[in-house]
């Protein structure tokens with residue numbers, strides 16, 4: 001079950017080995033995949049405890065959109081740390097929470113309210129609760145391949161690997177998973193656009209007509225681009241058809257932007273690429289640039305309105321709020337949305353060129369700086385190249401590039417949006433060299 005850390009990969013140095021041994025003795029098994037023991041970082045570079053440096057094409061799992069320790073963010077946190085850390089923003093008031101909420105609310109059309117939390121999963125939990133609260137309905141729709149987090153509510157929506165739900169059943173009842181628009185491997189073996197986007201229409205024409213009474217569905221959760229599931233981009237009409245279905249049946253469309261949001265795809269929110277306005281939006285990860293914060297932004301009329309219906313202790317912690325507002329400033333001051341568009345096009349161009357030489361690269365896909373390659377051992381049969389993918393990641397790591405897998409045989413390329421062009425090319429060179437060796 002799942003990916004077990006590979007002990008045969010020798011850590012880079014003696015200090016790292018020591019830390020890894022201690023970690024293995026005392027820390028619960030999680031999802032560790034490379035023996036890098038990070039000590040400090042700046043921009044797109046991470047140094048380990050033995051002084052090795054790595055180019056970071058993982059951004060701490062899509063968290064460091066503005067780079068590690070951005071001076072403006074560091075200064076904002078430092079200045080807040082000398083004033084006030086915590087007083088319980090759900091019970092009392094902080095200017096920083098109100099202002100951050102105002103900024104997030106105004107990033108979407110219409111009147112919005114915001115619930116601040118501590119993580120992506122918690123932002124999803126709040127979305128589940130706000131949908132149920134508002135509609136008094138109980139059921140949810142989610143997608144095969146989705147990742148929405150690992151707390152029991154969020155986990156019930158998650159379906160990207162069996163290990164995630166394995167042994168934890170029963171999760172929250174009432175969630176039905178439907179196939180996502182994975183055109184490279186269409187679940188219905190159809191071709192786009194001849195398919196008329198059947199994977200979206202099937203929700204209404206089959207599921208809501210047979211299995212799931214639409215007037216019992218509180219919300220439909222979607223990632224505008226599936227993350228953990230394989231960096232899968234739906235065709236443009238897919239989210240629009242979902243929006244129509246939700247409108248016809250009074251279902252809230254919940255847009256999980258935990259991974260794809262905060263400028264990663266070249267728009268503030270990835271859903272903007274599709275011209276669709278969600279009822280609820282979940283953010284976390286890059287919002288705090290490494291300090292834990294989650295935000296659930298929802299239609300103002302969906303608000304709980306009852307004191308105590310939902311709350312927490314640390315949500316919207318002052319240091320995290322300071323970090324989030326400085327992060328939003330950096331995204332706008334440094335023009336990171338347009339940087340993401342330009343650099344992302346460059347990344348895909350280089351990878352597509354490499355694809356003509358190396359058939360191991362089955363697919364190159366992405367939006368802005370949220371890009372991935374899917375490796376296959378047979379171009380026609382699209383056989384998942386799982387071992388080859390792991391080897392490419394390992395060889396890249398040995399040459400100083402940090403990469404993360406996604407889906408069954410994908411590799412994510414998600415460096416900070418402000419990575420210098422030279423470092424971006426250096427990282428791509430390392431990946432292509434590793435692919436050439438594995439091929």
Ligand SMILES: Cc1ncc(COP(=O)(O)O)c(C=O)c1O
Pocket residue numbers: 061119120121122124147148149150223227228256257258259260284285
């Ligand atoms: C789309 C999406 N939603 C939710 C989560 C859960 O976030 P967290 O790990 O902060 O709980 C993730 C994490 O990878 C994610 O990618």
